[in-house]
Amino acid sequence: MFDALTDKLQGVFSGLKGRGKLTEADIDKAMRAIRLSLLEADVSLPVVKQLTTAIKERATGDEVMSSITPDQQVVKIVNEELTRLMGGTNVSLAMSPTPPTVILMAGLQGSGKTTHTAKLARMLAAEGRAPLMVACDVRRPAAMEQLAVLGEQIDVPVHREDGATDPVKVAKDGIAAAKRTGRDVVLVDTAGRLSIDAEMMDELVAIRKAVKPTSVILVVDAMTGQTAVDVAVAFQDAVQFDGVILSKLDGDARGGAALSVRAVTGKPILFVGTGEKVDALEAFHPDRMASRILGMGDVLSLIEKAQQNVDADDAKRIEEKMRGGNLTLDDFLDQLRQVRKMGPIGQLMGMIPGLGQQSKMKDVEIDERRIDRVEAIISSMTLSERARPDIINGSRRRRIAEGSGTTVQEVNQLLAQFKQMQKLMKRMGKGGLPSMLGA
Amino acid sequence: MTDGSAEGALGAFAELFGLAAPEPEEDRPEPSRRGLFRRLRESIASSQSQAISPQLAGIYQSKMVTDDLWDDLEEALIMADCGMAATTDIVDALREQAAEGRITSGESLGNALTAEITRRLAPEAPRIALGDGPTVILVVGVNGSGKTTTIGKLANRLTELGQKVVIGAGDTFRAAAVEQLSVWADRAGVDIVKQGQGADPGAVAFDAVAAGQARGADVVIIDTAGRLQTQHNLMEELRKVHGVTGKAMEGAPHHVLLVIDSTTGQNGLSQAQLFSEAVPVSGLVLTKFDGVARGGIVLAIERELGIPVTLMGVGEGIDDLQPFDAQAFAEAIFSPASGGNA
Numbered sequence: 001m002f003d004a005l006t007d008k009l010q011g012v013f014s015g016l017k018g019r020g021k022l023t024e025a026d027i028d029k030a031m032r033a034i035r036l037s038l039l040e041a042d043v044s045l046p047v048v049k050q051l052t053t054a055i056k057e058r059a060t061g062d063e064v065m066s067s068i069t070p071d072q073q074v075v076k077i078v079n080e081e082l083t084r085l086m087g088g089t090n091v092s093l094a095m096s097p098t099p100p101t102v103i104l105m106a107g108l109q110g111s112g113k114t115t116h117t118a119k120l121a122r123m124l125a126a127e128g129r130a131p132l133m134v135a136c137d138v139r140r141p142a143a144m145e146q147l148a149v150l151g152e153q154i155d156v157p158v159h160r161e162d163g164a165t166d167p168v169k170v171a172k173d174g175i176a177a178a179k180r181t182g183r184d185v186v187l188v189d190t191a192g193r194l195s196i197d198a199e200m201m202d203e204l205v206a207i208r209k210a211v212k213p214t215s216v217i218l219v220v221d222a223m224t225g226q227t228a229v230d231v232a233v234a235f236q237d238a239v240q241f242d243g244v245i246l247s248k249l250d251g252d253a254r255g256g257a258a259l260s261v262r263a264v265t266g267k268p269i270l271f272v273g274t275g276e277k278v279d280a281l282e283a284f285h286p287d288r289m290a291s292r293i294l295g296m297g298d299v300l301s302l303i304e305k306a307q308q309n310v311d312a313d314d315a316k317r318i319e320e321k322m323r324g325g326n327l328t329l330d331d332f333l334d335q336l337r338q339v340r341k342m343g344p345i346g347q348l349m350g351m352i353p354g355l356g357q358q359s360k361m362k363d364v365e366i367d368e369r370r371i372d373r374v375e376a377i378i379s380s381m382t383l384s385e386r387a388r389p390d391i392i393n394g395s396r397r398r399r400i401a402e403g404s405g406t407t408v409q410e411v412n413q414l415l416a417q418f419k420q421m422q423k424l425m426k427r428m429g430k431g432g433l434p435s436m437l438g439a
Numbered sequence: 440m441t442d443g444s445a446e447g448a449l450g451a452f453a454e455l456f457g458l459a460a461p462e463p464e465e466d467r468p469e470p471s472r473r474g475l476f477r478r479l480r481e482s483i484a485s486s487q488s489q490a491i492s493p494q495l496a497g498i499y500q501s502k503m504v505t506d507d508l509w510d511d512l513e514e515a516l517i518m519a520d521c522g523m524a525a526t527t528d529i530v531d532a533l534r535e536q537a538a539e540g541r542i543t544s545g546e547s548l549g550n551a552l553t554a555e556i557t558r559r560l561a562p563e564a565p566r567i568a569l570g571d572g573p574t575v576i577l578v579v580g581v582n583g584s585g586k587t588t589t590i591g592k593l594a595n596r597l598t599e600l601g602q603k604v605v606i607g608a609g610d611t612f613r614a615a616a617v618e619q620l621s622v623w624a625d626r627a628g629v630d631i632v633k634q635g636q637g638a639d640p641g642a643v644a645f646d647a648v649a650a651g652q653a654r655g656a657d658v659v660i661i662d663t664a665g666r667l668q669t670q671h672n673l674m675e676e677l678r679k680v681h682g683v684t685g686k687a688m689e690g691a692p693h694h695v696l697l698v699i700d701s702t703t704g705q706n707g708l709s710q711a712q713l714f715s716e717a718v719p720v721s722g723l724v725l726t727k728f729d730g731v732a733r734g735g736i737v738l739a740i741e742r743e744l745g746i747p748v749t750l751m752g753v754g755e756g757i758d759d760l761q762p763f764d765a766q767a768f769a770e771a772i773f774s775p776a777s778g779g780n781a
Contacts, residue, residue, distance in 0.1 A: 036523055042704030045518050109727065110583025110700060141622035142615040149614035194727045194755055221583065225520035225704020227732045248582060251667035253706040276582065276612070368672045
């Protein structure tokens with residue numbers, strides 16, 4: 001449905017191969033493709049106009065006109081302009097020199113404020129800080145309950161006042177409680193509303209005045225369309241937020257809202273939410289976001305995930321085994337688990353350029369549950385079976401199938417595939433999966 | 440805010456479900472439409488930041504049909520999140536009318552625009568027909584779209600229409616989701632079937648349908664956990680919940696409603712596509728519609744998949760869920776705000 005800009009531009013420029021020079025009309029065609037691509041990514045129209053003007057100016061220069069690969073030149077320019085508009089490098093969260101640091105969370109209903117309050121608290125706790133969350137959403141049924149449950153999950157205390165109706169009082173009490181109990185960061189969760197209405201803004205402004213936050217963070221749903229600008233401007237006018245968390249970026253939304261918010265308010269995107277689990281919060285990287293908006297995948301994030309989650313020594317050990325063709329099922333299980341630590345496989349595939357497009361993803365859908373079953377099958381084998389799969393005869397296969405809750409056919413399939421892989425490894429001798437992951 | 444329009448709204452709900460209208464106190468032509476339209480206009484007039492108004496003003500004030508006018512029209516549609524394909528379709532259709540001499544001024548273009556959108560989205564009643572025995576409605580959508588709230592309001596309306604409702608708390612994942620739905624069930628005065636957080640949502644759905652049958656309910660509404668449409672496992676789980684519901688009662692669920700937030704951009708199309716692949720989505724619920732969030736994505740979805748909009752949420756109160764009204768929707772987005780009755 002959404003073709004990457006690269007594909008579109010290739011289409012525009014493919015007829016020009018060998019002609020050597022671009023005309024004004026060719027550039028106009030390319031600009032239309034860029035405009036469409038940005039609009040499909042939900043970049044707001046005024047920002048698209050501003051961008052295409054800047055891009056066109058550069059694209060009519062010599063670097064493109066006389067290039068043998070004009071499509072790549074144009075993509076490079078677009079990428080640079082997007083990255084520039086999103087503010088270059090990533091920005092980190094400001095901490096107050098005199099604790100507690102107070103962070104006020106704001107956003108529309110359903111944007112993910114409560115979840116991201118908890119994610120941020122967890123991240124800060126992991127950095128060695130002592131956060132306290134304050135439940136000021138007195139409107140949505142069970143919102144305080146939700147924060148309390150999340151607090152338990154991440155082992156961060158929550159200040160809540162059941163039956164409270166005045167969020168300003170709850171916020172003040174929360175800060176006082178933090179001071180009393182020596183917590184150095186206070187995260188204040190507030191009520192979300194339908195779009196922007198005066199009452200909600202008044203409430204936010206009142207809380208802001210009362211608690212004097214170090215930072216106000218606006219949570220913006222990555223799936224937001226053209227409205228993102230209206231929302232950002234309204235929050236900017238009323239509460240002057242300092243940074244943005246872009247939530248729900250684990251889906252297939254291109255996230256053009258990030259660009260719109262940044263371009264219109266000048267406020268940096270601090271973090272992106274990439275899943276429902278409380279640890280799914282990552283630093284924001286403008287260059288990667290630019291690639292994503294253009295539908296070009298996110299190889300850098302993939303490499304970073306691999307580096308974070310794969311133990312280099314382990315990888316080296318396995319690589320050596322592979323070269324010798326001595327890989328055991330135990331090693332295989334290890335590898336599988338390491339890769340899975342990086343996140344859902346489908347999400348990883350989405351980061352690979354070209355695979356991210358859902359039309360193409362359909363053919364390579366990864367069923368996580370099949371991988372669960374592979375794990376179960378190997379786990380049901382004895383250590384000697386894992387080391388020497390050749391000894392697994394019919395009765396052992398039946399036992400393994402029963403133990404793992406699978407079928408003999410599935411066990412057979414796995415063993416056959418493993419044998420195939422071993423053969424392949426021997427033949428390759430060098431440069432297998434681990435070398436790709438480990439380095 | 441419960442003026443005369445509330446009765447009318449109830450009548451519109453009766454139509455939506457194919458039920459006999461509640462005893463009308465007086466005969467008013469299309470009271471619900473007027474009521475809903477007024478509400479929408481009020482909310483739009485009160486929202487200061489109307490990014491789309493310069494384009495609309497440009498359209499309605501123009502005496503002649505000029506090139507600028509077509510540009511304004513295209514921009515207005517794009518900024519309402521209609522998406523490029525639906526926008527191009529609509530602009531082309533109107534250009535054709537102009538070529539035939541049927542559009543001669545900006546104002547007639549504006550009127551033709553709302554008529555065109557109404558034509559594309561106009562409802563065929565009843566959209567959520569209730570049958571014999573419990574009619575089972577499965578409610579699905581991405582995180583934060585407003586499923587739980589929609590269910591609470593829907594249950595309330597059905598109760599007002601004399602229907603016995605059972606709710607199944609199938610969002611067993613999100614912290615406190617069951618509690619949130621329980622609060623709504625209390626407010627609407629309906630039964631709720633629930634298990635603890637982390638319980639199997641399929642089992643909850645099965646129990647809810649079984650309870651609905653045992654208790655002689657007219658409608659069973661099943662909530663599900665929010666999930667992004669790209670999460671393959673969770674979409675598989677949804678498929679399973681759908682299947683289990685069918686095992687509890689043949690033909691169930693009778694309706695699958697996909698809840699979409701009005702602020703959603705082009706990703707809404709992907710939501711509709713991938714949810715439809717997992718379960719047979721029969722209708723959309725457009726939530727949080729207040730004029731700033733314009734919800735034009737339903738035009739893109741209609742164009743691509745032909746899924747009709749059944750309901751729209753226009754506010755936070757328990758009465759603020761309304762049967763979708765294509766004309767009110769079109770006028771709310773594309774009439775010039777300055778002409779509104781603030």
